[in-house]
Amino acid sequence: MVSRLTRSKKIDAVIEAFNKLSLPLVVAGTGPEEKRLKKIAKKNTQFVGFVTDVELARLYQGARAVIFPSEEDFGMVAVEALSFGIPVIGLEYGGLQEIITSGVTGEFFHTSAPEIIAEGVHRFLEKEGTYNEATLKESVQKFSRENFEKEMKVVLEEKA
Numbered sequence: 001m002v003s004r005l006t007r008s009k010k011i012d013a014v015i016e017a018f019n020k021l022s023l024p025l026v027v028a029g030t031g032p033e034e035k036r037l038k039k040i041a042k043k044n045t046q047f048v049g050f051v052t053d054v055e056l057a058r059l060y061q062g063a064r065a066v067i068f069p070s071e072e073d074f075g076m077v078a079v080e081a082l083s084f085g086i087p088v089i090g091l092e093y094g095g096l097q098e099i100i101t102s103g104v105t106g107e108f109f110h111t112s113a114p115e116i117i118a119e120g121v122h123r124f125l126e127k128e129g130t131y132n133e134a135t136l137k138e139s140v141q142k143f144s145r146e147n148f149e150k151e152m153k154v155v156l157e158e159k160a
Contacts, residue, residue: 005031010069016114060084082140085133
């Protein structure tokens with residue numbers, strides 16, 4: 001999980017789900033909720049704090065999946081994870097619905113309750129070997145810098 005550690009990011013629900021699942025969870029990020037979150041986490045959760053872009057890339061490359069429990073308009077973390085070929089387990093809300101295809105690029109859960117998050121993780125585990133790295137990476141090419149520049153050029157030429 002990569003996030004600013006605030007209440008709105010619903011990290012506590014993810015920690016509670018992973019406490020019950022007894023699966024390893026790595027949390028990258030800092031914020032005002034850090035102390036409280038560390039208190040509720042069990043030994044299966046590792047907090048790595050602030051990470052550089054190089055360290056973040058290494059974390060993505062070593063991940064089985066990235067979990068995304070918060071309501072966001074876009075979801076940059078999800079796009080970053082997919083660009084590394086890592087599936088996303090996320091809240092079916094907002095921009096994530098444009099980024100994730102259930103069963104292809106990740107799995108959805110419908111509310112940020114720990115039990116529901118755990119169900120989403122179980123669906124991921126059942127399909128873990130079926131995600132195609134090339135498909136995951138391809139799925140976010142529409143968000144690439146090159147595509148942005150190309151689309152911006154088209155818009156500017158239309159306005160000229």
